Amino acid sequence: MSIDLNFIVNHLIEISPELWKAAYQTTVMVGATMLFSVITGVPLGVLLVVTEKGGIMESPKFCSVLGTIVNVFRSIPFIILLIALFPLTRLLVGTTVGTAAATVPLVVGAAPFVARIVESSLKEVDKGVVEAAISMGAKPWQIITKVLLPEALPGIILGLTITTVTVIGYSAMAGVVGGGGLGDLAYRYGFQRFDEITTYAVVVILVVMVQLVQSLGNWLSKAVNKK
Amino acid sequence: MCASSVCQKGPLVFYGKDGGVMISIKNLTKIYQNGSQSVKALDNISLHIKKGEIAGIIGYSGAGKSSLVRCLNMLEKPTAGTITIDNREITSLSDEELRVARREIAMVFQHFNLLSSRTVFGNVAFPLEIAGVPKREIKQRVEKLLSLVGLVDKAAVYPAQLSGGQKQRVGIARALANDPKVLLCDEATSALDPETTKSILKLLKDINCQLDLTILIITHEMKVITEICDTVAVLENGSIIEMGNVVDVFTRPQHPTTRAFVQTVINTEIPEPVRQHIGQGGDGKVIRISFIGDHTEKPVISRIVKKFDVDANILYGNIDHLQDTPFGGLIIKLTGQQDDIARAEEYLAGQGLQIEVITNEH
Numbered sequence: 402m403s404i405d406l407n408f409i410v411n412h413l414i415e416i417s418p419e420l421w422k423a424a425y426q427t428t429v430m431v432g433a434t435m436l437f438s439v440i441t442g443v444p445l446g447v448l449l450v451v452t453e454k455g456g457i458m459e460s461p462k463f464c465s466v467l468g469t470i471v472n473v474f475r476s477i478p479f480i481i482l483l484i485a486l487f488p489l490t491r492l493l494v495g496t497t498v499g500t501a502a503a504t505v506p507l508v509v510g511a512a513p514f515v516a517r518i519v520e521s522s523l524k525e526v527d528k529g530v531v532e533a534a535i536s537m538g539a540k541p542w543q544i545i546t547k548v549l550l551p552e553a554l555p556g557i558i559l560g561l562t563i564t565t566v567t568v569i570g571y572s573a574m575a576g577v578v579g580g581g582g583l584g585d586l587a588y589r590y591g592f593q594r595f596d597e598i599t600t601y602a603v604v605v606i607l608v609v610m611v612q613l614v615q616s617l618g619n620w621l622s623k624a625v626n627k628k
Numbered sequence: 629m630c631a632s633s634v635c636q637k638g639p640l641v642f643y644g645k646d647g648g649v650m651i652s653i654k655n656l657t658k659i660y661q662n663g664s665q666s667v668k669a670l671d672n673i674s675l676h677i678k679k680g681e682i683a684g685i686i687g688y689s690g691a692g693k694s695s696l697v698r699c700l701n702m703l704e705k706p707t708a709g710t711i712t713i714d715n716r717e718i719t720s721l722s723d724e725e726l727r728v729a730r731r732e733i734a735m736v737f738q739h740f741n742l743l744s745s746r747t748v749f750g751n752v753a754f755p756l757e758i759a760g761v762p763k764r765e766i767k768q769r770v771e772k773l774l775s776l777v778g779l780v781d782k783a784a785v786y787p788a789q790l791s792g793g794q795k796q797r798v799g800i801a802r803a804l805a806n807d808p809k810v811l812l813c814d815e816a817t818s819a820l821d822p823e824t825t826k827s828i829l830k831l832l833k834d835i836n837c838q839l840d841l842t843i844l845i846i847t848h849e850m851k852v853i854t855e856i857c858d859t860v861a862v863l864e865n866g867s868i869i870e871m872g873n874v875v876d877v878f879t880r881p882q883h884p885t886t887r888a889f890v891q892t893v894i895n896t897e898i899p900e901p902v903r904q905h906i907g908q909g910g911d912g913k914v915i916r917i918s919f920i921g922d923h924t925e926k927p928v929i930s931r932i933v934k935k936f937d938v939d940a941n942i943l944y945g946n947i948d949h950l951q952d953t954p955f956g957g958l959i960i961k962l963t964g965q966q967d968d969i970a971r972a973e974e975y976l977a978g979q980g981l982q983i984e985v986i987t988n989e990h
Contacts, residue, residue, distance in 0.1 A: 527741065529737060529739055529741040530741050530742070530743060530744075532703060532737075532741065533735070533737060533741035533742075534754075534758070535703065535730075536701050536703060536730060536733075536734075536735045537730060537731065537734075537754070537755040537758055537802075537806075538726075538727040538728060538729075538730035538731045538755075538758060538759070539727075539758045540727065540758075543757075543758050547754065547757065547758070548743065551743070551745040551746070552743060552744060552745050554745065625745075627744055627745055627746075627786040627787075627788060628744045628788050
Protein backbone atom coordinates (compact mmCIF):
# COMPACT_ATOMS: atom_id res chain seq x y z
CA MET A 402 0.00 0.00 0.00
CA SER A 403 1.46 3.31 -1.00
CA ILE A 404 1.01 6.32 1.24
CA ASP A 405 -1.24 8.95 -0.23
CA LEU A 406 -0.08 12.10 1.54
CA ASN A 407 -2.84 14.16 0.03
CA PHE A 408 -5.50 11.84 1.34
CA ILE A 409 -3.97 11.83 4.81
CA VAL A 410 -3.83 15.62 5.04
CA ASN A 411 -7.36 16.02 3.75
CA HIS A 412 -8.66 13.41 6.16
CA LEU A 413 -6.87 15.04 9.10
CA ILE A 414 -8.39 18.40 8.22
CA GLU A 415 -11.75 16.71 7.97
CA ILE A 416 -11.57 15.10 11.41
CA SER A 417 -9.68 17.92 13.13
CA PRO A 418 -12.77 19.40 14.84
CA GLU A 419 -13.40 15.93 16.31
CA LEU A 420 -9.75 15.63 17.35
CA TRP A 421 -9.72 18.99 19.07
CA LYS A 422 -13.00 18.27 20.83
CA ALA A 423 -11.68 14.90 22.03
CA ALA A 424 -8.37 16.42 23.18
CA TYR A 425 -10.31 19.06 25.10
CA GLN A 426 -12.51 16.42 26.73
CA THR A 427 -9.47 14.39 27.74
CA THR A 428 -7.82 17.48 29.21
CA VAL A 429 -10.92 18.31 31.23
CA MET A 430 -11.33 14.71 32.37
CA VAL A 431 -7.69 14.39 33.42
CA GLY A 432 -7.67 17.85 35.03
CA ALA A 433 -10.83 17.18 37.05
CA THR A 434 -9.58 13.72 38.01
CA MET A 435 -6.27 15.12 39.23
CA LEU A 436 -8.00 17.87 41.17
CA PHE A 437 -10.28 15.47 43.05
CA SER A 438 -7.54 12.86 43.41
CA VAL A 439 -5.25 15.39 45.06
CA ILE A 440 -8.04 16.62 47.34
CA THR A 441 -8.68 13.08 48.56
CA GLY A 442 -5.32 11.39 48.00
CA VAL A 443 -3.05 13.91 49.75
CA PRO A 444 -4.90 13.73 53.10
CA LEU A 445 -4.94 9.93 52.80
CA GLY A 446 -1.19 9.87 52.16
CA VAL A 447 -0.57 12.20 55.10
CA LEU A 448 -2.74 10.01 57.35
CA LEU A 449 -0.83 6.91 56.27
CA VAL A 450 2.45 8.54 57.34
CA VAL A 451 1.44 10.27 60.58
CA THR A 452 -0.47 7.31 61.97
CA GLU A 453 2.15 4.66 61.23
CA LYS A 454 4.30 3.26 64.04
CA GLY A 455 6.63 6.00 65.23
CA GLY A 456 4.63 8.68 63.38
CA ILE A 457 3.62 11.98 64.93
CA MET A 458 0.03 10.79 65.53
CA GLU A 459 0.82 7.13 66.01
CA SER A 460 -2.15 4.81 65.58
CA PRO A 461 -0.95 1.58 63.94
CA LYS A 462 -4.42 -0.03 63.83
CA PHE A 463 -5.97 2.89 61.96
CA CYS A 464 -2.95 2.96 59.67
CA SER A 465 -3.21 -0.70 58.72
CA VAL A 466 -6.97 -0.47 58.09
CA LEU A 467 -6.45 2.57 55.88
CA GLY A 468 -3.52 0.90 54.13
CA THR A 469 -5.67 -2.13 53.38
CA ILE A 470 -8.48 -0.03 51.90
CA VAL A 471 -6.00 1.82 49.71
CA ASN A 472 -4.50 -1.46 48.55
CA VAL A 473 -7.90 -2.95 47.71
CA PHE A 474 -8.68 -0.06 45.38
CA ARG A 475 -5.21 -0.16 43.91
CA SER A 476 -5.47 -3.86 43.12
CA ILE A 477 -8.70 -3.63 41.11
CA PRO A 478 -7.87 -3.35 37.40
CA PHE A 479 -9.17 -0.05 36.12
CA ILE A 480 -11.37 -1.51 33.42
CA ILE A 481 -13.22 -3.53 36.09
CA LEU A 482 -13.43 -0.55 38.44
CA LEU A 483 -14.98 1.39 35.60
CA ILE A 484 -17.88 -1.02 35.28
CA ALA A 485 -18.15 -1.92 38.96
CA LEU A 486 -18.62 1.73 39.87
CA PHE A 487 -21.60 2.32 37.56
CA PRO A 488 -24.05 2.49 40.51
CA LEU A 489 -21.87 5.04 42.35
CA THR A 490 -21.41 7.07 39.18
CA ARG A 491 -25.15 7.11 38.55
CA LEU A 492 -25.68 8.21 42.14
CA LEU A 493 -23.18 11.06 41.91
CA VAL A 494 -23.57 12.28 38.32
CA GLY A 495 -26.98 10.90 37.34
CA THR A 496 -25.64 9.05 34.30
CA THR A 497 -22.90 6.58 33.44
CA VAL A 498 -22.14 8.13 30.07
CA GLY A 499 -20.09 11.23 29.31
CA THR A 500 -16.99 13.00 30.53
CA ALA A 501 -18.31 13.86 33.98
CA ALA A 502 -19.39 10.27 34.53
CA ALA A 503 -15.96 8.98 33.51
CA THR A 504 -14.34 11.20 36.12
CA VAL A 505 -15.85 9.23 39.02
CA PRO A 506 -14.07 5.90 38.40
CA LEU A 507 -10.95 7.82 37.37
CA VAL A 508 -10.83 9.57 40.77
CA VAL A 509 -11.49 6.33 42.63
CA GLY A 510 -8.68 4.70 40.68
CA ALA A 511 -6.21 7.57 40.96
CA ALA A 512 -6.75 8.76 44.55
CA PRO A 513 -5.22 5.65 46.20
CA PHE A 514 -2.32 5.96 43.79
CA VAL A 515 -1.83 9.60 44.85
CA ALA A 516 -2.10 8.52 48.50
CA ARG A 517 0.75 6.02 48.10
CA ILE A 518 2.88 8.49 46.18
CA VAL A 519 2.37 11.19 48.82
CA GLU A 520 3.10 8.60 51.50
CA SER A 521 6.42 7.60 49.97
CA SER A 522 7.43 11.25 49.41
CA LEU A 523 6.63 12.15 53.01
CA LYS A 524 8.65 9.20 54.24
CA GLU A 525 11.67 10.67 52.48
CA VAL A 526 11.56 13.76 54.71
CA ASP A 527 14.52 13.80 57.06
CA LYS A 528 13.43 12.41 60.44
CA GLY A 529 15.77 14.86 62.13
CA VAL A 530 13.86 17.84 60.74
CA VAL A 531 10.58 16.47 62.11
CA GLU A 532 12.29 15.83 65.41
CA ALA A 533 13.59 19.40 65.47
CA ALA A 534 10.04 20.66 64.97
CA ILE A 535 8.80 18.44 67.82
CA SER A 536 11.59 19.71 70.05
CA MET A 537 10.38 23.27 69.39
CA GLY A 538 6.90 22.39 70.56
CA ALA A 539 5.18 22.11 67.15
CA LYS A 540 1.67 20.60 67.06
CA PRO A 541 1.01 17.69 64.66
CA TRP A 542 -0.97 19.95 62.33
CA GLN A 543 1.92 22.44 62.24
CA ILE A 544 4.38 19.65 61.51
CA ILE A 545 2.21 18.44 58.60
CA THR A 546 1.66 21.85 57.02
CA LYS A 547 4.96 23.56 57.82
CA VAL A 548 7.43 20.67 57.72
CA LEU A 549 6.25 17.47 56.05
CA LEU A 550 4.37 18.82 53.03
CA PRO A 551 6.75 21.69 52.12
CA GLU A 552 9.82 19.45 52.55
CA ALA A 553 8.27 16.69 50.44
CA LEU A 554 6.85 19.01 47.79
CA PRO A 555 9.42 18.33 45.01
CA GLY A 556 8.83 14.58 45.38
CA ILE A 557 5.06 14.99 45.54
CA ILE A 558 5.07 17.05 42.34
CA LEU A 559 7.09 14.40 40.51
CA GLY A 560 4.72 11.75 41.84
CA LEU A 561 1.67 13.70 40.70
CA THR A 562 3.28 13.99 37.27
CA ILE A 563 3.52 10.22 37.07
CA THR A 564 -0.10 9.96 38.25
CA THR A 565 -1.25 12.43 35.59
CA VAL A 566 0.42 10.39 32.86
CA THR A 567 -1.24 7.24 34.19
CA VAL A 568 -4.61 9.01 34.36
CA ILE A 569 -4.23 10.10 30.72
CA GLY A 570 -3.92 6.40 29.90
CA TYR A 571 -6.90 5.47 32.11
CA SER A 572 -9.00 8.22 30.53
CA ALA A 573 -8.61 6.54 27.15
CA MET A 574 -10.09 3.40 28.67
CA ALA A 575 -12.94 5.43 30.13
CA GLY A 576 -13.68 6.55 26.60
CA VAL A 577 -14.55 2.99 25.62
CA VAL A 578 -17.55 3.05 27.95
CA GLY A 579 -18.77 6.32 26.47
CA GLY A 580 -16.68 8.75 28.43
CA GLY A 581 -15.69 10.82 25.44
CA GLY A 582 -12.18 12.07 24.87
CA LEU A 583 -9.31 10.76 22.77
CA GLY A 584 -9.80 7.13 23.72
CA ASP A 585 -13.41 7.29 22.66
CA LEU A 586 -12.46 8.89 19.35
CA ALA A 587 -9.80 6.31 18.61
CA TYR A 588 -12.23 3.53 19.48
CA ARG A 589 -15.10 4.78 17.35
CA TYR A 590 -13.06 5.83 14.33
CA GLY A 591 -10.02 3.63 14.51
CA PHE A 592 -11.55 0.37 15.74
CA GLN A 593 -15.13 0.49 14.53
CA ARG A 594 -14.50 2.24 11.20
CA PHE A 595 -10.98 0.98 10.48
CA ASP A 596 -9.80 4.61 10.31
CA GLU A 597 -6.09 4.16 11.07
CA ILE A 598 -5.23 7.79 10.39
CA THR A 599 -7.41 8.93 13.28
CA THR A 600 -5.87 6.31 15.54
CA TYR A 601 -2.36 7.53 14.77
CA ALA A 602 -3.42 11.17 15.15
CA VAL A 603 -4.79 10.33 18.61
CA VAL A 604 -1.55 8.59 19.52
CA VAL A 605 0.48 11.62 18.43
CA ILE A 606 -1.72 13.96 20.48
CA LEU A 607 -1.39 11.68 23.52
CA VAL A 608 2.39 11.54 23.14
CA VAL A 609 2.54 15.35 22.97
CA MET A 610 0.27 15.63 26.01
CA VAL A 611 2.37 13.23 28.08
CA GLN A 612 5.54 15.05 27.04
CA LEU A 613 4.07 18.39 28.06
CA VAL A 614 2.86 17.08 31.42
CA GLN A 615 6.20 15.43 32.17
CA SER A 616 8.21 18.53 31.21
CA LEU A 617 5.95 20.79 33.24
CA GLY A 618 6.18 18.43 36.23
CA ASN A 619 9.97 18.21 36.02
CA TRP A 620 10.29 21.96 35.75
CA LEU A 621 7.94 22.62 38.66
CA SER A 622 9.58 20.03 40.88
CA LYS A 623 12.98 21.52 40.17
CA ALA A 624 11.71 25.04 40.81
CA VAL A 625 10.45 24.20 44.31
CA ASN A 626 13.42 22.01 45.20
CA LYS A 627 15.86 24.07 47.28
CA LYS A 628 18.05 21.15 48.29
CA MET B 629 25.13 40.92 80.58
CA CYS B 630 28.05 39.59 82.54
CA ALA B 631 31.42 41.27 82.60
CA SER B 632 33.67 39.87 79.93
CA SER B 633 36.54 39.53 82.39
CA VAL B 634 34.54 36.97 84.35
CA CYS B 635 33.61 35.10 81.25
CA GLN B 636 37.16 34.69 80.08
CA LYS B 637 38.33 33.18 83.34
CA GLY B 638 37.04 29.74 82.47
CA PRO B 639 36.79 27.62 85.59
CA LEU B 640 36.22 30.63 87.83
CA VAL B 641 32.87 31.19 86.15
CA PHE B 642 31.60 28.07 87.80
CA TYR B 643 32.24 29.43 91.25
CA GLY B 644 31.50 33.03 90.34
CA LYS B 645 27.96 32.45 89.14
CA ASP B 646 25.58 32.24 92.02
CA GLY B 647 22.45 31.15 90.16
CA GLY B 648 20.33 28.33 91.47
CA VAL B 649 19.87 24.95 89.91
CA MET B 650 18.49 25.05 86.36
CA ILE B 651 18.43 21.38 85.44
CA SER B 652 17.96 18.71 88.02
CA ILE B 653 18.03 15.07 87.01
CA LYS B 654 17.12 12.48 89.63
CA ASN B 655 17.54 8.73 89.26
CA LEU B 656 17.00 8.87 85.52
CA THR B 657 16.80 5.49 83.87
CA LYS B 658 16.05 4.76 80.24
CA ILE B 659 15.51 1.26 78.97
CA TYR B 660 14.88 0.57 75.29
CA GLN B 661 12.58 -2.35 74.75
CA ASN B 662 12.97 -4.03 71.40
CA GLY B 663 10.84 -7.12 71.33
CA SER B 664 12.16 -9.41 74.02
CA GLN B 665 15.49 -7.59 74.17
CA SER B 666 15.97 -4.65 76.48
CA VAL B 667 18.89 -2.27 76.49
CA LYS B 668 19.61 -0.08 79.47
CA ALA B 669 20.81 3.18 77.94
CA LEU B 670 20.78 5.22 81.14
CA ASP B 671 21.23 3.71 84.55
CA ASN B 672 20.03 5.71 87.53
CA ILE B 673 21.60 9.04 86.64
CA SER B 674 21.46 12.00 88.99
CA LEU B 675 22.89 15.34 87.95
CA HIS B 676 22.43 19.03 88.67
CA ILE B 677 23.29 21.88 86.36
CA LYS B 678 23.39 25.41 87.67
CA LYS B 679 21.80 28.43 86.08
CA GLY B 680 24.17 30.13 83.61
CA GLU B 681 26.58 27.23 83.57
CA ILE B 682 28.03 25.52 80.52
CA ALA B 683 27.93 21.86 81.39
CA GLY B 684 29.52 19.16 79.29
CA ILE B 685 28.74 15.49 79.09
CA ILE B 686 31.43 13.43 77.44
CA GLY B 687 31.45 9.80 76.54
CA TYR B 688 32.17 7.37 73.74
CA SER B 689 29.40 6.54 71.30
CA GLY B 690 26.94 4.20 72.90
CA ALA B 691 27.61 5.59 76.36
CA GLY B 692 24.10 7.01 76.56
CA LYS B 693 24.85 10.69 75.93
CA SER B 694 22.24 11.15 73.25
CA SER B 695 19.59 9.31 75.25
CA LEU B 696 20.33 11.60 78.17
CA VAL B 697 20.03 14.83 76.23
CA ARG B 698 16.93 13.58 74.41
CA CYS B 699 15.27 12.79 77.72
CA LEU B 700 15.78 16.42 78.74
CA ASN B 701 13.24 17.65 76.19
CA MET B 702 11.26 14.43 76.31
CA LEU B 703 12.10 13.37 72.77
CA GLU B 704 12.68 10.13 74.65
CA LYS B 705 10.38 9.27 77.52
CA PRO B 706 12.40 8.25 80.57
CA THR B 707 11.66 4.79 81.94
CA ALA B 708 12.12 6.02 85.51
CA GLY B 709 13.29 9.10 87.36
CA THR B 710 12.46 12.78 87.21
CA ILE B 711 13.81 15.77 85.32
CA THR B 712 13.20 19.27 86.62
CA ILE B 713 14.04 22.28 84.50
CA ASP B 714 13.73 25.70 86.11
CA ASN B 715 11.66 24.31 88.98
CA ARG B 716 9.29 22.57 86.62
CA GLU B 717 9.09 18.82 86.52
CA ILE B 718 8.94 18.17 82.80
CA THR B 719 8.58 14.42 83.24
CA SER B 720 5.03 14.88 84.53
CA LEU B 721 3.62 17.38 82.02
CA SER B 722 0.63 16.81 79.75
CA ASP B 723 1.20 16.85 75.97
CA GLU B 724 0.01 20.44 75.67
CA GLU B 725 2.04 21.63 78.67
CA LEU B 726 5.07 19.85 77.27
CA ARG B 727 4.73 21.63 73.92
CA VAL B 728 4.81 24.99 75.66
CA ALA B 729 7.66 23.93 77.95
CA ARG B 730 9.71 22.79 74.96
CA ARG B 731 9.91 26.36 73.69
CA GLU B 732 12.17 27.07 76.64
CA ILE B 733 14.34 23.99 76.14
CA ALA B 734 16.01 24.64 72.82
CA MET B 735 18.12 22.11 71.00
CA VAL B 736 20.97 22.29 68.51
CA PHE B 737 21.61 19.18 66.45
CA GLN B 738 24.68 17.48 65.03
CA HIS B 739 23.24 17.46 61.52
CA PHE B 740 21.61 20.89 61.90
CA ASN B 741 18.14 19.62 60.90
CA LEU B 742 17.23 22.77 59.02
CA LEU B 743 14.20 22.96 56.74
CA SER B 744 15.60 22.75 53.21
CA SER B 745 12.42 24.31 51.81
CA ARG B 746 12.86 27.50 53.84
CA THR B 747 15.39 30.28 53.62
CA VAL B 748 17.68 31.13 56.52
CA PHE B 749 15.12 33.75 57.57
CA GLY B 750 12.29 31.22 57.30
CA ASN B 751 14.18 28.68 59.38
CA VAL B 752 14.81 31.10 62.22
CA ALA B 753 11.20 32.32 61.96
CA PHE B 754 9.87 28.77 62.18
CA PRO B 755 9.80 28.33 65.99
CA LEU B 756 8.27 31.80 66.32
CA GLU B 757 5.49 30.92 63.86
CA ILE B 758 4.83 27.77 65.84
CA ALA B 759 4.58 29.77 69.03
CA GLY B 760 2.10 32.10 67.36
CA VAL B 761 4.22 35.25 67.43
CA PRO B 762 2.78 38.05 65.22
CA LYS B 763 4.42 38.50 61.80
CA ARG B 764 5.89 41.94 62.41
CA GLU B 765 7.46 40.84 65.66
CA ILE B 766 8.89 37.75 63.94
CA LYS B 767 10.69 39.93 61.42
CA GLN B 768 12.31 42.08 64.10
CA ARG B 769 13.26 39.10 66.20
CA VAL B 770 14.75 37.12 63.31
CA GLU B 771 16.83 40.09 62.19
CA LYS B 772 18.20 40.48 65.69
CA LEU B 773 19.03 36.78 65.94
CA LEU B 774 20.73 36.72 62.55
CA SER B 775 22.92 39.61 63.56
CA LEU B 776 23.76 37.80 66.80
CA VAL B 777 25.08 34.80 64.85
CA GLY B 778 26.59 36.96 62.08
CA LEU B 779 24.41 35.87 59.17
CA VAL B 780 22.41 39.00 58.34
CA ASP B 781 23.56 38.89 54.71
CA LYS B 782 22.41 35.29 54.31
CA ALA B 783 18.77 35.86 55.30
CA ALA B 784 17.39 35.09 51.83
CA VAL B 785 19.67 32.13 51.14
CA TYR B 786 18.57 28.47 51.33
CA PRO B 787 20.45 26.11 53.69
CA ALA B 788 21.82 24.07 50.77
CA GLN B 789 24.00 27.04 49.83
CA LEU B 790 25.55 27.37 53.28
CA SER B 791 28.70 25.83 54.75
CA GLY B 792 28.45 23.51 57.74
CA GLY B 793 29.46 26.22 60.16
CA GLN B 794 26.91 28.65 58.73
CA LYS B 795 24.21 25.98 58.94
CA GLN B 796 24.98 25.46 62.60
CA ARG B 797 24.80 29.22 63.17
CA VAL B 798 21.31 29.14 61.69
CA GLY B 799 20.55 26.19 63.98
CA ILE B 800 21.71 28.20 66.97
CA ALA B 801 19.77 31.32 65.94
CA ARG B 802 16.67 29.16 65.51
CA ALA B 803 17.21 27.59 68.93
CA LEU B 804 17.43 31.01 70.56
CA ALA B 805 14.30 32.35 68.86
CA ASN B 806 11.89 31.77 71.74
CA ASP B 807 14.26 33.01 74.47
CA PRO B 808 14.97 29.59 75.90
CA LYS B 809 16.20 28.99 79.42
CA VAL B 810 18.28 26.02 78.42
CA LEU B 811 20.21 25.22 75.27
CA LEU B 812 20.88 21.55 74.61
CA CYS B 813 23.67 20.83 72.14
CA ASP B 814 23.66 17.27 70.84
CA GLU B 815 27.10 16.80 69.27
CA ALA B 816 26.65 20.27 67.80
CA THR B 817 30.20 20.50 66.50
CA SER B 818 30.88 16.86 65.61
CA ALA B 819 30.13 17.36 61.93
CA LEU B 820 32.38 20.41 61.66
CA ASP B 821 36.07 20.89 60.99
CA PRO B 822 38.32 22.03 63.87
CA GLU B 823 38.44 25.67 62.79
CA THR B 824 34.67 25.91 62.44
CA THR B 825 34.22 24.02 65.71
CA LYS B 826 36.25 26.71 67.40
CA SER B 827 34.13 29.53 66.03
CA ILE B 828 30.89 27.77 66.95
CA LEU B 829 32.16 27.15 70.47
CA LYS B 830 33.10 30.79 70.75
CA LEU B 831 29.60 31.73 69.64
CA LEU B 832 28.09 29.44 72.29
CA LYS B 833 30.33 30.97 74.92
CA ASP B 834 29.32 34.49 73.86
CA ILE B 835 25.66 33.55 74.00
CA ASN B 836 26.16 32.03 77.42
CA CYS B 837 27.68 35.30 78.59
CA GLN B 838 25.32 37.70 76.88
CA LEU B 839 22.07 35.92 77.62
CA ASP B 840 23.10 34.14 80.82
CA LEU B 841 21.83 31.01 79.15
CA THR B 842 22.39 27.59 80.66
CA ILE B 843 24.01 25.31 78.07
CA LEU B 844 24.36 21.56 78.14
CA ILE B 845 26.79 20.12 75.63
CA ILE B 846 26.95 16.49 74.65
CA THR B 847 30.16 15.52 72.92
CA HIS B 848 32.78 12.88 72.38
CA GLU B 849 35.42 15.52 71.76
CA MET B 850 37.59 16.53 74.68
CA LYS B 851 38.43 19.83 72.99
CA VAL B 852 34.82 20.95 73.26
CA ILE B 853 34.84 20.33 77.00
CA THR B 854 38.17 21.99 77.71
CA GLU B 855 37.37 24.94 75.47
CA ILE B 856 34.12 26.15 77.00
CA CYS B 857 32.66 23.92 79.68
CA ASP B 858 32.58 24.86 83.36
CA THR B 859 31.64 21.42 84.59
CA VAL B 860 31.82 17.98 83.07
CA ALA B 861 30.30 14.58 83.59
CA VAL B 862 31.91 11.52 82.06
CA LEU B 863 29.37 8.97 80.92
CA GLU B 864 30.05 5.30 80.36
CA ASN B 865 27.60 2.44 79.90
CA GLY B 866 24.75 4.68 80.94
CA SER B 867 26.31 5.75 84.21
CA ILE B 868 28.20 8.84 85.27
CA ILE B 869 31.67 7.65 86.24
CA GLU B 870 33.12 11.03 87.15
CA MET B 871 31.83 14.56 87.38
CA GLY B 872 32.68 17.99 88.68
CA ASN B 873 34.59 21.08 87.72
CA VAL B 874 36.42 20.57 84.42
CA VAL B 875 39.87 21.36 85.81
CA ASP B 876 39.40 19.09 88.82
CA VAL B 877 38.11 16.17 86.82
CA PHE B 878 40.69 16.33 84.08
CA THR B 879 43.76 17.10 86.12
CA ARG B 880 43.10 14.25 88.50
CA PRO B 881 41.24 11.72 86.38
CA GLN B 882 40.32 8.69 88.49
CA HIS B 883 38.71 6.42 85.95
CA PRO B 884 40.57 4.86 82.97
CA THR B 885 37.99 6.26 80.53
CA THR B 886 38.45 9.76 81.88
CA ARG B 887 42.20 9.31 81.57
CA ALA B 888 41.78 8.19 77.98
CA PHE B 889 39.83 11.37 77.22
CA VAL B 890 42.52 13.49 78.87
CA GLN B 891 45.11 11.72 76.72
CA THR B 892 43.39 13.01 73.57
CA VAL B 893 44.28 16.61 74.39
CA ILE B 894 47.09 16.42 76.92
CA ASN B 895 49.95 14.01 76.59
CA THR B 896 50.69 12.51 79.99
CA GLU B 897 52.38 9.43 78.60
CA ILE B 898 56.13 9.17 79.01
CA PRO B 899 57.80 9.43 75.58
CA GLU B 900 59.50 6.29 74.34
CA PRO B 901 63.15 7.51 74.54
CA VAL B 902 62.61 8.59 78.13
CA ARG B 903 61.02 5.28 78.96
CA GLN B 904 64.00 3.45 77.42
CA HIS B 905 66.36 5.57 79.44
CA ILE B 906 64.49 4.75 82.64
CA GLY B 907 64.46 1.10 81.64
CA GLN B 908 68.25 1.05 81.43
CA GLY B 909 68.27 1.27 85.19
CA GLY B 910 71.14 2.65 87.15
CA ASP B 911 71.08 4.02 90.62
CA GLY B 912 68.29 6.27 91.79
CA LYS B 913 64.62 6.59 92.14
CA VAL B 914 62.50 7.83 89.25
CA ILE B 915 59.40 9.69 90.29
CA ARG B 916 56.70 11.67 88.58
CA ILE B 917 55.63 14.94 90.16
CA SER B 918 52.24 16.26 89.07
CA PHE B 919 51.21 19.80 89.81
CA ILE B 920 48.22 22.05 89.21
CA GLY B 921 47.77 25.79 89.29
CA ASP B 922 49.99 27.84 91.64
CA HIS B 923 52.42 24.99 92.21
CA THR B 924 53.78 25.42 88.74
CA GLU B 925 55.42 28.63 89.87
CA LYS B 926 57.31 27.20 92.85
CA PRO B 927 60.95 26.22 92.40
CA VAL B 928 60.52 22.87 94.15
CA ILE B 929 63.33 21.04 92.38
CA SER B 930 66.07 23.46 93.26
CA ARG B 931 64.75 23.51 96.81
CA ILE B 932 65.00 19.77 97.38
CA VAL B 933 68.49 19.80 95.94
CA LYS B 934 69.51 22.54 98.36
CA LYS B 935 67.62 21.26 101.40
CA PHE B 936 68.41 17.57 101.17
CA ASP B 937 71.54 15.84 100.09
CA VAL B 938 70.11 14.56 96.80
CA ASP B 939 70.69 15.11 93.10
CA ALA B 940 67.73 15.63 90.82
CA ASN B 941 68.01 14.83 87.16
CA ILE B 942 65.06 15.99 85.10
CA LEU B 943 64.20 13.33 82.53
CA TYR B 944 61.01 14.74 81.14
CA GLY B 945 58.60 17.54 81.80
CA ASN B 946 55.54 19.20 80.39
CA ILE B 947 53.21 22.00 81.32
CA ASP B 948 49.76 22.39 79.81
CA HIS B 949 46.86 24.68 80.34
CA LEU B 950 43.36 23.49 80.99
CA GLN B 951 41.24 26.56 80.45
CA ASP B 952 43.36 29.05 82.42
CA THR B 953 44.81 26.67 84.95
CA PRO B 954 48.35 25.54 84.27
CA PHE B 955 49.18 21.97 85.16
CA GLY B 956 51.82 19.49 84.26
CA GLY B 957 54.22 16.79 85.28
CA LEU B 958 57.93 16.29 85.77
CA ILE B 959 59.77 13.02 85.71
CA ILE B 960 62.95 13.25 87.73
CA LYS B 961 65.58 10.83 88.88
CA LEU B 962 66.67 11.31 92.45
CA THR B 963 70.05 9.97 93.49
CA GLY B 964 71.59 10.00 96.93
CA GLN B 965 71.16 8.34 100.32
CA GLN B 966 67.93 6.43 100.59
CA ASP B 967 66.64 8.34 103.61
CA ASP B 968 67.57 11.66 102.01
CA ILE B 969 65.49 10.69 99.01
CA ALA B 970 62.64 9.66 101.28
CA ARG B 971 62.77 13.00 103.07
CA ALA B 972 62.83 14.87 99.76
CA GLU B 973 59.76 12.96 98.65
CA GLU B 974 58.04 13.74 101.89
CA TYR B 975 58.82 17.42 101.41
CA LEU B 976 57.39 17.39 97.89
CA ALA B 977 54.22 15.69 99.05
CA GLY B 978 53.98 18.30 101.80
CA GLN B 979 53.89 21.00 99.11
CA GLY B 980 50.63 19.60 97.82
CA LEU B 981 52.20 17.87 94.85
CA GLN B 982 51.24 14.43 93.65
CA ILE B 983 54.13 11.97 93.69
CA GLU B 984 54.17 8.73 91.83
CA VAL B 985 57.11 6.33 91.93
CA ILE B 986 58.03 4.93 88.54
CA THR B 987 61.16 2.88 89.32
CA ASN B 988 63.30 2.45 92.36
CA GLU B 989 66.76 0.95 91.79
CA HIS B 990 69.31 0.71 94.53
